[in-house]
Amino acid sequence: MIKGRIFIIVFLFLMILAITPMFITFSQLSEDTPKSDTMYKIGVLTATKDRLTKIDGIQEGLNQFGFSQDNIEMIIKNANGDAHRLEALAEELVASEVDVIIATSGLETQAAKNATKEKEIPVVFVGVGCSVELGLVNGNISTECNITGVDSHYVQLSGKRLEYLKRLVPNTKQVLILYNPNSTPFGPSSKFLYEAADKLNITLDLVPVVNKEEVLQALNEKSENVDGIMLMCSLLFESMTDSIVEIALDKKLPVMGIIDRQVEAGILAFYGSTSYSEGKQSARIVANILKGQDPRVIPIEAPDKLELHVNIDTAKKLDINIEPGQMPFVDQFVREKGDLNGKTN
Numbered sequence: 001m002i003k004g005r006i007f008i009i010v011f012l013f014l015m016i017l018a019i020t021p022m023f024i025t026f027s028q029l030s031e032d033t034p035k036s037d038t039m040y041k042i043g044v045l046t047a048t049k050d051r052l053t054k055i056d057g058i059q060e061g062l063n064q065f066g067f068s069q070d071n072i073e074m075i076i077k078n079a080n081g082d083a084h085r086l087e088a089l090a091e092e093l094v095a096s097e098v099d100v101i102i103a104t105s106g107l108e109t110q111a112a113k114n115a116t117k118e119k120e121i122p123v124v125f126v127g128v129g130c131s132v133e134l135g136l137v138n139g140n141i142s143t144e145c146n147i148t149g150v151d152s153h154y155v156q157l158s159g160k161r162l163e164y165l166k167r168l169v170p171n172t173k174q175v176l177i178l179y180n181p182n183s184t185p186f187g188p189s190s191k192f193l194y195e196a197a198d199k200l201n202i203t204l205d206l207v208p209v210v211n212k213e214e215v216l217q218a219l220n221e222k223s224e225n226v227d228g229i230m231l232m233c234s235l236l237f238e239s240m241t242d243s244i245v246e247i248a249l250d251k252k253l254p255v256m257g258i259i260d261r262q263v264e265a266g267i268l269a270f271y272g273s274t275s276y277s278e279g280k281q282s283a284r285i286v287a288n289i290l291k292g293q294d295p296r297v298i299p300i301e302a303p304d305k306l307e308l309h310v311n312i313d314t315a316k317k318l319d320i321n322i323e324p325g326q327m328p329f330v331d332q333f334v335r336e337k338g339d340l341n342g343k344t345n
Helices: 002-032 049-064 083-095 106-115 158-168 186-200 212-225 235-239 241-251 260-264 275-290 312-317
Strands: 040-046 072-078 100-103 123-128 147-151 174-179 203-208 228-231 269-272 307-311 332-335
Touching: 040 049, 040 083, 040 106, 040 275, 049 072, 049 123, 049 275, 072 083, 083 100, 083 106, 100 106, 100 275, 106 123, 106 147, 123 275, 147 275, 158 186, 158 228, 158 269, 174 186, 174 212, 186 203, 203 212, 212 235, 212 241, 228 241, 235 241, 241 312, 260 269, 260 307, 307 312, 312 332
Parallel strands: 040 072, 040 100, 100 123, 123 147, 174 203, 174 228, 307 332
Antiparallel strands: 269 307
């Protein structure tokens, strides 16, 4: 009789052990999987259509986390290059009662921050260059702020971008640095730039510009005295890519751009996190918020991956000797109809 009871107890114990992992797995699945009967509303705020590549990355990432067009409604507000419209567009997203607002850069994040002060709607920024320096967040984790996201670490990468410009064009000795003081706090970046310049024996010519006329003037007036150009993060330079490429090719000057798309448009090089990869990385944060996680406890993330892109056709036009087989540090060589790694633009 006793043996029978022991057998029953042992049997029940083994059954509990067997079904416990299944219960835990089911609990995790129900917790991590979006509710099929719930429609999530995502607002997107962007200053220009060129930044929507980030949203393409977010959509792919959300699909991997179980979200799809069946349970996601995405409302996109595009200022079409007019930054002054961002505040009103952000208010429209708030009025639409979205579950989260995705901001594609710094100006968009500031507008979303202002619009959500009363509503407490979570804001996720994608690839902001200096979120702390811009005052968007107080630190890596902002417990009193509804904002989180992926910082591109543009400030910290300033010196590395200068280093890669020198590596691609070894005879570079003087570099024109264009920055927009209205959108980028240059002070934090200057530390990394000057440190790199000293090591590389490069003289920097720092010129602040706030509009297209000043950019064109600086490029034309300074081009005779410099060996290269480096653009600091700003919508102003993104919107002038074609004009900058035209002048750079005419003056035979290599340019280190801001975003990967500029290389496809003819700028010599770009180093950093690509728009698509920033979006895909941000998808995890968006997914967690949609599943109920408080943005206040989600840390600001650094880029998962950094890449160096080089336009080999532009290099030829500038008489720069680029040998892909001897440059393993370059992640992608872009050409007019595709890149040497087999991908098409």
